[in-house]
Structures are given as C-alpha cells and as structure tokens.
Amino acid sequence: MVSTSQNNSDAEQTESQTQVQSESPIPILILSRSMIRSYNVLDAPSIAREANNPLIAQWMRNLFPHPYTLLDAESWIPIATTRLPLRNFAITRPDGTYVGGIGLKPLADVESRTMEIGYWMGEAHWGAGIMTEAVVAFSRWSFETIPELLRLEAGVFGGNEGSMAVLRKAGYTFEGRRRNAVFKNGKVLDIHMFALLREECLGSQG
Template sequence: MSQNNGATEQTASQTRAQFESPMPILTLSRSIIRPYHVLDAPSIAREANNPLIAQWMRNLFPHPYTLLDAESWIPIATKRLPLRNFAITRPDGTYVGGIGLKPLADVELRRMEIGYWMGEAHWGAGIMTEAVIAFSRWSFETIPELLRLEAGVFGGNEGSMVVLRKAITFEGLRHNVVFKNGKVLDIHMFALLREECLGSHG
C-alpha cells in the first residue's frame, strides 16, 4: 500500500466516524438518549435559542443561544469522563434536547442534580417524562455510589413540574432562592433515593 493510499483511507475513516451517531445509552419508545456528537451543533442552537426555555434555566445557559455556544458545549459534554451529559433525540434521530447530571462534592459527593431541557416543538409528547424516569434509573444502575438524585424547578415552570411529579418525589419549597430576569422566584425541590428507584436491593 502506498503512503498516499494509507492517508486516503485514514481520511475516509475519520469522515465516517464524523457522521456515525454515538451508541445510545437508552433506547426508549419515544426517544433515544445518547452522547453528544459534533454534528448536533446546528440542531442544539436551533432548539435552544428560545426565551421560553432560557427563562427557566440558570444563567450559564446562554441566551441568545448561538451556533458557537453549541459548538463550545459539545467538547465539554463529550470530554469529561465519565460522561454525565447526553443528547435526547426522537427515534428517527431528530435532536430534541438534553439531559444530564451535575456531580456534587465534599460531604455531598454521593448526591447529584439532574437537569434537562427540550425544544418547544417537542413539548407535550411525553418525551421528557419517559426520559427522566429512564435516565434516573440508568443513573442509579451505572453509578454505584449514587444515593440521591435531586432536581430544582423555578416557580412558574409548570411543564417541568408536571414531568417531575410523574418521575420523582416532591420534597418541598425553597422561598426566594432565584433572581432571574428581574424576578424573585421560589424553587420547587424534587428528589429520588436509590432505594425508591431500584428497591431495597438496588
């Protein structure tokens, strides 16, 4: 084999890898949860660039959400090991949103926060409820040290609260915790324990 042929084959292999979708961690009836891919960037920017999404997110979630923001996020999501942030797609591969875990530290190192978002065009189809339930179970099954998952929802975010009421347990209200877009908001706290999700032998 000539040196040029070897270089051509290497380039072709890299091109194939660029277009191959990552292996899913969960294949569900309404969605697929998988690692992010470089080709997700335009879809992320399109779905995330929406004030109706940004208003319920921490300020680390950009608004406006540009293609550059998406291109910057993907390496963060894919290079931190073990992977904790994932893309959600429909079964046909259409990108719809993201879901992930935020590890904590010190005395809270066995607790994680679960977070998620979904493009407006995909709301109301049951995708996120199914994803949160399945991803929560996956988290406990694959992270043996994990004892507790938590989620905090800004007051007024009724859509997310509907999801969490079906997926995990409401624990209480924290008053005047959030200052967002000039408003002071409460946070509704939800949590799921390992034994609640997996049973006493989990």
C-alpha cells in the same frame, strides 16, 4: 522542517477523528418515544435551533446562553463529550431528530453521593410525553450505572409547572422550597426541590 510523511499522518489522524466524531453514537437508552445518546458534532445546528427560545431560557441557569447561537452549541459539544465519565447526553426522537438534552451534575464534599439531574426540550416537542419517559429511564440508568449514587435531585424555578409535573410523574418527591433563591430576568423566584432516592427507584435491586 516537518516531513511529508508526518504531514500525511497528521492529516489522516485529523480525518479519522472527524469521522469518529461525526458517526452516530450508540444510544445508552432506546425508549418508545425517544433515544438518549452521547452528543455528536453534527448535533450543533439542531441544538442551536431548539435551544434558542426564551421560553426555555427563562427556566435555565444563566450558564445556558440566550440567545443560543451555533457557536454556543459548537462550544458545548466538546465539553459534553470529553468530560469522562460522560454525564451529559442528547435526547432524540426514534428517527434521530434532536429534541433536547439531559444530564447529571455531581455534588461535592458531604454531598458527594448526590447528583443533580437537569434537562430541557425544544418547544416543538412539548406535550408528547418524551421528557417524562426520558427522566424515568435516565434516572434508573443513573442509579444502575453509578453504584455509589444514593440520591438524584432537581431544583425547579417557581412557575415552571411543566418541569414539576415531569418530576412528579417520574417518581420524584417534592421536598420543599428555597424561598427567593433565584433572580432571573428581573424576577425573584423560589426554587422547588425534588429528589429521588436509590431505593425508591430500584426497589429491592438497589
């Protein structure tokens, strides 16, 4: 039999955890057009609303659901917030409006000092320069906070000119194509590979 005091303690602990999770996280980057911060349980409805768009899903790996439901968002947030060190973050406007996500995927073996950068943004926020600013700042933050990191790379599906433009503006170099590397929505696509090196981002500081 569980004592009343233990029940009260468990309830208080659960309430405390919920309160902590629902508090607005401190941003890792505060920029002119956006902020980058860790995810929050309250982000779920906004994630589902912004992500549930075929114009976004067509350029993402199949791990990115479509349709993108509230349950998908609620399942993603604990993954993003419990894997330490944190590698996946929310992008918001300065007023706190959720607009998209950005993150890093560590590679392994002989590529252990390389990470893949990935990002997406809701259609309503395209064309405002938010993503370019975020990729520039987040790339620099990654090199500054991960001393062993030598290289960031990104693979963009052929036809996704907007994402390629973001990477070029952020200082990434086009390194070549992986031909017929993607089969998505019944189409065969190339992957365009871009990369940014530590010394290219940080200069003499790197």
